[in-house]
Amino acid sequence: MSAATATISIPRGNAVHGFFRELTRSKTGFAGFVLVALIVGMTVIGPLVVDPSNPTDVNAIWGAPSAEHWLGTDGSGKDVLKQIVLGGRTVVFVGFAAAAITTVIAVVIGSLAAYFRGRFDSVMLQLTDVVMTIPQIVLLAVLGAFFRLDSPAMLALMIGALSWPILMRSIRAQVLSLKEREFVEAARLLDLGTYRVVFIEIVPNMASYIMINFIIAVTNAIYALVGLYLLGLAPLAGANWGIMINDAWIKGAMFQQDSLLYILAPIAMIVLLQLGLIMLTRSLEEILNPRLRDR
Amino acid sequence: MPERTPLISLRGASQTFHSKSGDIPAVDNVDISVGPGEVLCLVGESGCGKTTSARMAAGLSRPTSGTVEFEGKDIWSMSKEEFVTFRKSVQYVHQDPYASLNPIRDIHKTLSAPLLKHGIAKNRSEGWTQSAELLRRVDLTPPENYLPKFPHQLSGGQRQRVAVARALTLNPKLIIADESTSMLDVSIRVGMLNMLGRLRDELGVGFLFITHDLAIAKYFGWRGKIAVMYLGRVVEFGDTPDVINNPQHPYTKALLDAVPEPDPDLTKTKKPGGGLRSADIPSLRNLPPGCTFHPRCPLFEEGTCNTVRPELTLLDSGRQVSCHVVARRGSINAPAGASAGGS
């Protein structure tokens, strides 16, 4: 028997290959993936290709779209298309970073609170009550007065630190029911350790749920960020999609027909990114749930 | 009987659940023990406390009074290391094979996780070969067909075998099987029971086997002991063949009388209602005084039965029965009709 045993080897499936096979199974999901990849890729590679200083064209102030400036120019004669390419980085970064912070906090606290219950659980629940009752944008405004919100990391931290309670509540509820499942008890009986039981046995069962909420959190964080810019609560230095919308508002671009694209372009980018993310969730669900994979 | 240190023993163990509508004494003062390589079957109807007792024995819940001992030591006053040793030595196989395996984990990961965590396998490839070996033990061959599969790709019987293989990862001394075969089809069930029997013979694993099916208890526990539970207490205890073929407690008799036999002639001899005075089980919240079985008991005698609680009394040849009427008689009645004698 031992000879036979020795011949068995671990099959090494190509994980990347498998990932793409699942990804392409849903057309919608794959389209979403392409869309997100294009936008994120543009914001990353853009500044390396396009001149970051985006020189002023004094001949075209609030210029209409032309062969030279495809999407026209803004009030200081800067090219709108270049602004779009250059200005996505902050928005995308803050969106993803804030969502990551929110999701990690929610998952860690939510699952531990549900698993251990007791005082930790009740303190955390009270905390979420407090955070949830205060309107986020007002809190952000107040915080903006105390902290310098000029760095994207700071913005992400701020937005992420305020938006976890709702997700934490639903993660907690799910873990409460999952931890009663027999496979969790079996893992406890095998003494696999609390860390493993919570984060390897329980949490991955919520993977698609967490993923979808991560994407919703990206969406919300981007809206929160744009909201901050629109209200002028974050410093309006540099150029990004949020500041462009604020500019359009403050400097009156929205009233000039020629500059319609100046306001539409950043909004379109944000909408496309959201759309791509939501479409992507289709594929993610299939990748993360083995039961859907065999269909 | 020579007294060896049992693997696991419940000593006067009780478990009372608290609910809004009052306390529920799920298990009341139960003494049971299983030695190395022995089989003890706990049988009874739902709500009789068999699963609660099993969970106490597995250290999954703490008795509200009494103790649970592993190799003579109270598990709830053990040091951390001792408790880990206990945990590894006593494993549990659940009833529902659809709920007891993590749906997102393939069989290989399910089996190798405990092997790697406890250093039984030193690396991934050892984890693989040892997992394959475990699958062979539970007759899932060839193992390489099963290792990469996810639970939803297996049948109920195959899943339950995986659950047993997982229970074997840490070389346990005792397996607690809680209705582990009750959700399987008949043709699958026997294969599973035979496989468990082989584990007992080849690996010397002891079994605490919980079932509501007396025929299964008889088949699996023939060379072991059986404890019949009713409303949280053990009412009859003895060697399996003796208890099954010559029950003494009126409740055990009623249960055996009520089982529909896969034999049309034999089954015509069954007494309607199992010979009981009432078909309804009293609520645990509101137990009858005296012997809790008295409102249904065909041997009921006014006076003692409804005022004094009977204790388990030793009759001859190691049989224990908790019944005033039978205890008064003091010795075992010959089985009615069937061939007398025994092992």
Add this chain to the structure above:
Amino acid sequence: MTQTTDQPILSVRDLVVSYRSGNGQSVDAVRGVSFDLYPNQSLALVGESGCGKTTLGLGLLRLLPRLGSIPAGTVTYRGRSDAEVDVLALPKNDLRRWRWREAAMVFQGAMNSFNPVLRIIDQMGDTIRAHREKGSRSVSKSEIWERSADLMRSVRLEPKQVLPSYPHELSGGMRQRVLIAMSLLLDPKLLILDEPTTALDILTQRAVVDVLQELRAERKFAMIFISHDLGVAAELADRVATMYAGRIIETGTASDIFYSPRHPYTSGLINAVPPVVGDLPELASIPGSPPGLNSLPPGCKFNPRCSYVEDRCLSTDPDLLTISARPAGMSHEAACLRWQDVVHERKVVARA
């Protein structure tokens, strides 16, 4: 027990039930079943999960879920009026009246068959009112109570205790008995019970079995009951039909099936069930597992698991062959080419 002169109350011919699956294909869960059920007869359909026994039961009363359909076969019912009813051709309204009034079903999982927010007496009343004769006067409350109380007593339940209760206040065994009582409200001549004792405790199961025995003796209805519990089948059935992969593969009297089964599958099934009384027999499982409905083997569907398999079994899917012919559907028949060679024996491992 059986009135041999009568015509069958239910005749089923070549019945096929199929389910549409997700990708537009369909699989046959019942693949051509024929049998006759005579008045006052009790037929047990036994087999393992997935053999099609529940689907057959549902198909007979056209209670299939949305994805199920009956592409072929006939079901003919001859009721009180002796007129033949083509069940598969009944229009919707007649079908509703036919069920309950002529044929009723008791489902598995008693809890799901009740409306959880209505008391038992209200559910009884609803059924009586919904099925009263057209144009007849309305039914009074006291009449409903009387009829319900009668039925409750016939299933050995205390009407005063049970009728005013909500379903969740009753135990599993009580609910099962209430369901049986409800199915008998309109005094049907045919009762189909799907796993009537599954998930009940032994003594509760005993009470249900006893009640069914009594009711059948008293009310003389024909009964088909679907069960994986061979013990219950041995107790309640005059006739037993074993199903495998969507077909009846052996049928006969309870004694035929339990004492001299001629199909290797039936024999294996019986040898897999331990008896409680007496010696300890050797039990053996049937190797392998039932085939998937969309990947049935060629020839006899049991051939991959069969110890009697020969070359011809791989190519021929045998029909039921008569072993001993008897009237009123009591013949012993088996769908096995080698039924003459099948030896059914039980080895005793230990004496009691």
